[in-house]
Amino acid sequence: DAKTTQPPSMDCAEGRAANLPCNHSTISGNEYVYWYRQIHSQGPQYIIHGLKNNETNEMASLIITEDRKSSTLILPHATLRDTAVYYCIVMSGTASKLTFGTGTRLQVTL
Amino acid sequence: DAGVIQSPRHEVTEMGQEVTLRCKPISGHNSLFWYRQTMMRGLELLIYFNNNVPIDDSGMPEDRFSAKMPNASFSTLKIQPSEPRDSAVYFCASSLGSGGAGELFFGEGSRLTVL
Numbered sequence: 752d753a754k755t756t757q758p759p760s761m762d763c764a765e766g767r768a769a770n771l772p773c774n775h776s777t778i779s780g781n782e783y784v785y786w787y788r789q790i791h792s793q794g795p796q797y798i799i800h801g802l803k804n805n806e807t808n809e810m811a812s813l814i815i816t817e818d819r820k821s822s823t824l825i826l827p828h829a830t831l832r833d834t835a836v837y838y839c840i841v842m843s844g845t846a847s848k849l850t851f852g853t854g855t856r857l858q859v860t861l
Numbered sequence: 862d863a864g865v866i867q868s869p870r871h872e873v874t875e876m877g878q879e880v881t882l883r884c885k886p887i888s889g890h891n892s893l894f895w896y897r898q899t900m901m902r903g904l905e906l907l908i909y910f911n912n913n914v915p916i917d918d919s920g921m922p923e924d925r926f927s928a929k930m931p932n933a934s935f936s937t938l939k940i941q942p943s944e945p946r947d948s949a950v951y952f953c954a955s956s957l958g959s960g961g962a963g964e965l966f967f968g969e970g971s972r973l974t975v976l
Contacts, residue, residue, distance in 0.1 A: 787965075794954070794967030797966070848894070848906055849965060
C-alpha cells in the first residue's frame with residue numbers, strides 16, 4: 752500500500768472548518784483513500800473513503816485531487832468533540848488489512 | 862447494534878501470568894482483526910481472521926501470543942507468559958467482506974498492564 756504523509760498536529764477554532772491534508776504521491780490506480788479518527792481512549796472510528804471522486808457523508812467531506820496524489824478531509828463545522836487523531840490510509844481495493852500511520856492530532860479550541 | 866464488544870476493559874496482572882482478551886464482533890461481519898496500540902509503536906495489526914480462519918498472523922510478536930476464533934461470534938487473544946513490554950491497549954475490530962476491508966468497526970479496547 753502507498754505511504755501517506757500528514758502534518759503531526761493542527762489547530763482549529765470551534766465552528767470553523769477543519770481541513771486536514773494528506774499526501775499520497777505514490778498511490779496507484781486501484782488504491783482507495785480512507786480516513787479514520789481516534790478520540791482519546793477510544794477505538795478508531797471510520798469516517799469516509801474515496802477512490803477518485805469527492806465524497807461527502809454526515810461526518811465529513813473528502814476532496815481528492817485530480818492526479819490523486821493528495822487529499823483533504825474537511826470537517827465543515829468543527830466542535831470540541833472533533834478533537835482527535837486523524838489517520839489517512841491508502842489501501843487497495845483487494846487488500847484485507849488496514850495499516851495505520853501516525854496521523855494528525857487535531858485540537859479544536861474555543 | 863451493540864457494536865464490537867471487548868472484555869475485560871482493564872486488566873492488571875503480574876509478569877508470567879496468562880492473559881486472555883475476548884472479543885465479540887458485530888453480527889454478520891466475517892472479518893475480525895486484533896490490533897495493539899502503544900505510545901512508541903502506534904497501532905499495529907497483530908492478526909486477522911476471515912470466516913473464522915486466520916489469514917495473516919505476521920504481526921503477532923512472538924510465540925507467547927496466540928489468537929483463536931472458534932466461531933463467528935467470538936475470538937480470543939492469549940498471552941502466555943505475559944511480560945511488562947506487553948502492556949498496551951488491545952483493540953478488536955470487525956468488518957464485512959474479505960477483500961476491501963477498509964471499513965472497520967472497533968471495540969473500545971482492553972487496556973493491559975503487566976507489572
